[in-house]
Amino acid sequence: MLQQRLIDALGADAVKTSPEDMSVYAFDAYSQGRNPSAVVLPADVRDVSAAVKIARECREPIVARGAGTGLCGGAVPIEGGVVIAFARMHRLLELDVRRRRARVQPGLINLDLSRAVAEMRLFYAPDPSSQKASTIGGNIATNAGGPHCLSYGTTVNHVLGLEIVDENGEVFTTSIDDAGYDLTAALVGSEGTLGIVTAAWVRLMRLPESVRVWVVAFGEIEAASEAVSAIVAAGIVPSALEMMDAVITAAVEEAFHAGYPTDAAAVLLIESAGLEDDMNAYEAAIKHIVEAHGAISWRSARTQAERDALWAGRKGAAGATGRISPNYYTQDVCVPRSKLPAALRAVEEAAGAHRLVVGNVFHAGDGNLHPLLMYDRRDARQVAAVIETGNAILQSAIDLGGTISGEHGIGYEKRDAMTRVYSTDDLATMARVRDVFDPQRVLNPEKIFPRGARCPEVKPPTLVQ
Amino acid sequence: MHALSALLARCNAERRSLAIVGGDTLRAMLLPPATESVLLSTASLARIVEHCAADLTVAVQAGVTVRALAQTLGAAKQFVPLDAPHADRATVGGTLAAGWLGPRRHRYGRPRDLVIGSVAVLADGTIAAAGGMVVKNVAGYDMSRLYAGSFGTLAVLAQINLKTLPLPQRQRAFLARLPEGTRERAAAALAALAAPPAAAFWIDGFQSAVDGDEGDDGRLVVLIDASDAALERSTLDLRSALGRAGVPETRIVDAGAREAFERTVDACVATLGERSITYRLPEGDVPPPRNAVAALELARAHALRGEAIVDVMNGDAFVRVSDLDARALGTKIEAFDDALHAREPHARVVAGEHPIRNDLAVFGAPPPAIAQMRALKARFDPHAILNRGRFVGGI
Ligand SMILES: Cc1cc2nc3c(=O)[nH]c(=O)nc-3n(C[C@H](O)[C@H](O)[C@H](O)COP(=O)(O)OP(=O)(O)OC[C@H]3O[C@@H](n4cnc5c(N)ncnc54)[C@H](O)[C@@H]3O)c2cc1C
Numbered sequence: 001m002l003q004q005r006l007i008d009a010l011g012a013d014a015v016k017t018s019p020e021d022m023s024v025y026a027f028d029a030y031s032q033g034r035n036p037s038a039v040v041l042p043a044d045v046r047d048v049s050a051a052v053k054i055a056r057e058c059r060e061p062i063v064a065r066g067a068g069t070g071l072c073g074g075a076v077p078i079e080g081g082v083v084i085a086f087a088r089m090h091r092l093l094e095l096d097v098r099r100r101r102a103r104v105q106p107g108l109i110n111l112d113l114s115r116a117v118a119e120m121r122l123f124y125a126p127d128p129s130s131q132k133a134s135t136i137g138g139n140i141a142t143n144a145g146g147p148h149c150l151s152y153g154t155t156v157n158h159v160l161g162l163e164i165v166d167e168n169g170e171v172f173t174t175s176i177d178d179a180g181y182d183l184t185a186a187l188v189g190s191e192g193t194l195g196i197v198t199a200a201w202v203r204l205m206r207l208p209e210s211v212r213v214w215v216v217a218f219g220e221i222e223a224a225s226e227a228v229s230a231i232v233a234a235g236i237v238p239s240a241l242e243m244m245d246a247v248i249t250a251a252v253e254e255a256f257h258a259g260y261p262t263d264a265a266a267v268l269l270i271e272s273a274g275l276e277d278d279m280n281a282y283e284a285a286i287k288h289i290v291e292a293h294g295a296i297s298w299r300s301a302r303t304q305a306e307r308d309a310l311w312a313g314r315k316g317a318a319g320a321t322g323r324i325s326p327n328y329y330t331q332d333v334c335v336p337r338s339k340l341p342a343a344l345r346a347v348e349e350a351a352g353a354h355r356l357v358v359g360n361v362f363h364a365g366d367g368n369l370h371p372l373l374m375y376d377r378r379d380a381r382q383v384a385a386v387i388e389t390g391n392a393i394l395q396s397a398i399d400l401g402g403t404i405s406g407e408h409g410i411g412y413e414k415r416d417a418m419t420r421v422y423s424t425d426d427l428a429t430m431a432r433v434r435d436v437f438d439p440q441r442v443l444n445p446e447k448i449f450p451r452g453a454r455c456p457e458v459k460p461p462t463l464v465q
Numbered sequence: 466m467h468a469l470s471a472l473l474a475r476c477n478a479e480r481r482s483l484a485i486v487g488g489d490t491l492r493a494m495l496l497p498p499a500t501e502s503v504l505l506s507t508a509s510l511a512r513i514v515e516h517c518a519a520d521l522t523v524a525v526q527a528g529v530t531v532r533a534l535a536q537t538l539g540a541a542k543q544f545v546p547l548d549a550p551h552a553d554r555a556t557v558g559g560t561l562a563a564g565w566l567g568p569r570r571h572r573y574g575r576p577r578d579l580v581i582g583s584v585a586v587l588a589d590g591t592i593a594a595a596g597g598m599v600v601k602n603v604a605g606y607d608m609s610r611l612y613a614g615s616f617g618t619l620a621v622l623a624q625i626n627l628k629t630l631p632l633p634q635r636q637r638a639f640l641a642r643l644p645e646g647t648r649e650r651a652a653a654a655l656a657a658l659a660a661p662p663a664a665a666f667w668i669d670g671f672q673s674a675v676d677g678d679e680g681d682d683g684r685l686v687v688l689i690d691a692s693d694a695a696l697e698r699s700t701l702d703l704r705s706a707l708g709r710a711g712v713p714e715t716r717i718v719d720a721g722a723r724e725a726f727e728r729t730v731d732a733c734v735a736t737l738g739e740r741s742i743t744y745r746l747p748e749g750d751v752p753p754p755r756n757a758v759a760a761l762e763l764a765r766a767h768a769l770r771g772e773a774i775v776d777v778m779n780g781d782a783f784v785r786v787s788d789l790d791a792r793a794l795g796t797k798i799e800a801f802d803d804a805l806h807a808r809e810p811h812a813r814v815v816a817g818e819h820p821i822r823n824d825l826a827v828f829g830a831p832p833p834a835i836a837q838m839r840a841l842k843a844r845f846d847p848h849a850i851l852n853r854g855r856f857v858g859g860i
Contacts, residue, residue: 099748099780143603154601156610157578177747177811178832179857181619181841182564182577185610189603209659233519235542235631275660277695334599338519366601367520406601414604421604422594429585429593430606436840448605 002058002082003038009050014041014088025083026076028068030330030413033076036063036083043088045163045171045198052196053169055082061445062167064192066107066138069130071330072411074142074191078446084196086137092116093199100204101160106137106197113202122204125152128407129315137197143189145407147240147314150365151273154407156188158203164195167438175201186433191409192444194437208239208273212283213301213310216290217264221245221348221360224266225341227293228364232337236285239273241365247324248317248359248372255320258313259306261297268364269314271307317361318372325357325374329386333397334406337367346396347371353392354385368406369397395420410448418450466510466584466592466623473621473850474590476503482853485617487559488530490551491734493743493816494563495616496827496855507558510623513537515598522581522598524626527558543629546573548664550731558622564614568664568730571778572690573630577613582626585612585619588846593620600628611841618856619845633663633690637700638722640676641707641715643667643683650710651685652754652777658706660699661778663690666729667754669761670772670785674732676718676725685712688726733774733783734816740794741787742817742825746809748780757782760805760812767801769794783815795821802826828857 006015016022016039025039026032037060042048055062061081068075077083086107094103097120104113110131114123127146128134134144140162145154152158161175162184174183187194218224224243231241244252244267249260260267268290272282287298301307313320321328335343344360351358351373362370373389375382394404394417404410404417418427431449434441476483483505484498498504510526513534517523518541525534531552538544548567549555566575573579582596585608595608612622643651648667655665668675669683676686685707691699704715718725734743749756754775764771764786775782786801788794802825805812810830814822832838835858842849842860854860 143607145601149601153574153578156607157574172834172837174834175832178834179811179813179828179830180832180835180838180860182610182614183834183837185577185607185613189607194606229519232521235521237521237631275695275698277698278692281692281694334601336517336520336522336598337600338517363601367599368601401598403597403599403602403604405603406599407603409603410605418605421597425591426594427605429587429591430595430608432844433606433608433611433841436837436844 002054002060005054005058006038006040006051009054010040010042010047014043014047015039016041025065025085028070028073028075030071030411031073031076033073033078034080036077037080039083039085041085041088045165048084048165048196048198049169049171051082051084052165052167056168056442061442063444064137064141064196066135066141067109067133069134070138070142070411071332071408072405072413074409074411074447076412078412086135089198097122100206101201102204103199103201104136105199106135106140108136110134110136110139117204121207123207124158124202125205126155126158129318131315136200136202140188140197140200141190141192142407142409145363145366145368147242147363150241150363151237151239152205156185159184159188159200160203161201162187162197163199165198166195167440167443171198191411191447193434193447194443196443210276210279211271211273211307212279213307214270214283214286215260215299215301215310216268216270216295217261217297218266218294219264219296220294221266221344222341223294224268225344225364227268227290227295229338229340230289230293231286232365234285234289236282238270238282238286238365240269240271242269242314243267243360243362243364244269244314244317245360247357248321248361251320251324251359252313252317255323256309256313256316258309260310260313264296269310314361321359321372321374326376328375329373329390330408331369331371331373331390331393332405332408333394333402334366334368335397335400335402337365339400339402340364340367343369343397343400343402347393350389350392350396354389356382356385356389363406366406367402412447415448416450418448466586469586469621469623470590470592472505473586473588476850477588477590477848480848480850482850485621485852487528487556487562488551488554490549490555491559491563491565491815493814493822495852497819497823498855499853502853505621507556507621514624516541517598518543520598521629522600522626523629524598524624525557526624527556527622529557531555531557531560538629539632542632544632545576545579545627545629546570547576548730550734552727557625561613561625562615562617562622568666568776568779572661572663577610579628580609580613580625581628583609583612583622584624586621586623588620588848588850596626598626616852616856618842618852618860621851634692635696636722637689637691637696638718638725639685639687639703639715640718640725641685641712643685643712645682647711648683648754651707651712654706654710655687655777658702660691660695660702662687662703664688664726665777667775667777668729668773671732671735671774674735675729686725686729688722729774736816736818737787739791739818739821740789741785742798742822743783743785743815744805744812745815746782746784747811754780754782756809757784759808760784763804763808764801767797767804769797769801799824806830831858
């Protein structure tokens with residue numbers, strides 16, 4: 001019934017119904033849910049609208065999906081339902097070079113946008129490490145960050161307007177120029193629970209005149225994290241300030257030969273972008289600080305090719321980790337930047353207590369940690385250890401005044417942890433927004449908001465990789 | 466904060482409407498309060514809660530003035546580019562609630578882009594926090610941004626947490642005359658610079674309010690935020706670009722650069738008592754400022770005096786129309802308002818005294834998602850006690 005109606009409305013090639021085809025859509029990069037009742041691949045906003053209407057009439061929940069690279073179960077159909085996947089809506093619709101803005105379909109892959117505008121010397125600033133695969137729609141829904149968000153801000157700062165299909169299949173638009181409430185900002189980061197993004201106006205930026213990239217090695221991870229805090233405290237905001245520990249650099253070098261030293265406990269990847277005139281002063285100031293914190297080596301990337309290799313290594317770190325461990329779980333927490341050393345100590349202690357190997361690769365300048373906990377899912381002890389360690393890291397971030405997700409989102413994974421950072425009143429206030437946009441809770445149900453009054457525990461990573 | 470919560474709960478129970486006031490500097494961006502309203506001032510919420518200099522974050526109560534925040538942060542060589550008019554009186558809460566955009570946003574982001582958390586008090590007295598003191602946070606909806614620009618109609622902002630930025634080492638202002646024929650080229654030259662200025666205004670009129678002597682020409686006020694290392698190059702680039710655009714001479718102001726910039730920002734909402742109305746035109750082409758030129762022509766066609774401050778880097782403009790005689794303005798302004806909105810549906814009133822303003826399309830065209838906005842209002846403030854009827858579409 002549901003499937004047939006969808007086929008009638010969208011065409012057979014736009015609807016997937018076989019269990020094998022649909023099983024691909026039961027996953028994201030974090031976990032697995034149930035097979036959906038149907039998967040649709042709309043070609044335009046009318047298809048989306050039609051699919052939502054049919055799903056509603058058949059009383060099926062609706063889950064929007066980009067590339068499925070999410071790390072919190074956000075795109076996973078927990079209760080089944082209709083998955084709306086945006087793989088076919090991947091076009092750059094309009095480009096306004098003078099005003100530096102572009103209108104895009106949600107399925108456009110992040111990196112494809114920057115590539116498409118590069119010859120105009122423009123780029124799209126939010127650059128999640130998954131940018132080769134993840135979509136602008138998914139980035140908007142999660143308010144994705146990335147290495148360069150340190151200086152340019154996260155996705156929400158780059159979205160100028162949205163076209164949304166609401167829970168009834170009706171279309172509305174928002175723009176930051178509109179009078180009234182900033183609905184654009186409310187919709188960004190709402191993880192598909194308030195509406196489905198079918199198009200977006202995004203801001204483009206001019207490529208900087210000059211870019212320098214430095215790799216700094218440290219003999220101890222503690223010293224590296226203190227150096228990061230000191231750089232920030234000195235009022236220096238580079239365009240990116242990333243950190244990798246020895247576990248990660250070893251994996252990255254083995255996979256990519258990117259140019260990182262493998263004899264260091266930790267390395268910082270630092271980028272400054274801007275005026276050529278500023279670069280020497282930046283370099284001197286940063287060098288001074290890292291040397292005062294015991295840096296053991298300092299290297300400037302001399303060519304564009306060297307810079308690209310370093311960045312490719314950094315952005316491929318998760319993939320490289322997949323080669324050294326059968327499975328890994330990515331935690332995502334954010335702490336005040338002066339608390340970085342303490343947060344890393346807590347990670348080390350938690351992993352050590354559970355005898356897990358941990359690799360750290362993260363947006364250090366923002367205080368946004370990503371410990372990768374390595375395990376083998378066939379071993380129940382290790383699975384249990386990962387869950388406990390992930391939980392302990394979450395708690396230590398909260399204790400340090402931080403938050404339970406810096407960029408990956410709450411999704412299904414962390415919904416119950418929301419009560420650890422927000423009061424009932426805080427959550428009820430957010431729920432008022434949900435009441436307006438999705439009163440029946442049909443858009444991506446089981447996400448963000450905690451289950452009833454259950455004890456808040458992080459759900460087990462239901463096995464990926 | 467708890468007193469505020471109790472007060473709101475009581476007013477809510479009694480269905481009493483409240484007019485919320487910060488520094489009262491952007492009052493004209495809203496419709497006037499219903500006469501029976503109780504005035505609620507955020508002046509007593511004047512504490513800087515926590516400045517974590519090493520984290521580049523700060524938490525302030527809503528009633529802290531923009532100046533007080535700037536002074537605290539300045540002592541640690543930091544700032545937040547709120548750039549609101551009348552910084553001595555304007556409050557941080559009011560600046561955000563009114564959705565003030567700031568002329569340096571093309572460089573540093575809008576004020577709301579730097580908000581990382583908030584505490585709001587809802588109409589029923591609920592105290593609701595969102596975000597926190599970290600610079601990246603995707604736990605839950607971005608409530609703080611929803612309150613930004615809501616003019617207090619959803620909740621009263623009690624505390625705001627902000628990301629701070631390192632203060633530029635140097636600020637330098639440039640003043641120049643801008644003869645007819647050089648404007649568009651000058652604007653284009655500024656926008657194309659590798660080191661774009663932090664702010665640039667092309668000003669037509671506003672004689673007493675802004676620096677520089679202009680005669681019949683317009684003026685240019687440019688602010689550069691630079692490091693020691695880049696200041697001379699930025700200066701050179703700017704002057705030669707303007708020279709090529711035909712701008713006769715640019716005067717450098719080092720001491721007092723900040724003040725020259727602030728006077729221009731203040732002028733954006735400067736009124737001539739009941740004799741003027743000021744509109745903000747939305748961002749148009751960057752550059753040149755055709756939208757402002759057209760609005761000035763329109764003013765002339767309606768026998769009104771028109772003056773403009775064009776934000777060259779962002780493409781929006783503040784246009785003040787006036788008449789020496791308040792009554793004459795009253796008779797002409799409605800026709801002008803209609804004509805302007807036919808051209809610029811998103812033009813909004815930002816300054817002007819009662820009573821003339823009240824009959825105008827203060828908010829411009831109704832937003833396409835007005836139904837969703839009304840539903841939000843109803844869900845947050847069902848008895849409409851917060852700034853009742855003062856916002857767009859009767860909200
Ligand atoms: C190796 C790796 C590295 C990563 N690095 C980063 C990083 O640096 N920064 C970062 O922020 N994240 C990172 N992520 C996480 C992930 O890539 C981001 O969350 C990304 O934004 C998800 O995009 P997607 O297209 O894959 O969305 P999906 O995973 O398909 O969906 C994510 C969420 O968005 C919703 N959604 C998708 N499309 C729409 C739409 N059109 N309308 C409404 N809702 C929609 C889904 O329902 C779901 O809740 C990384 C992930 C991996 C695997």
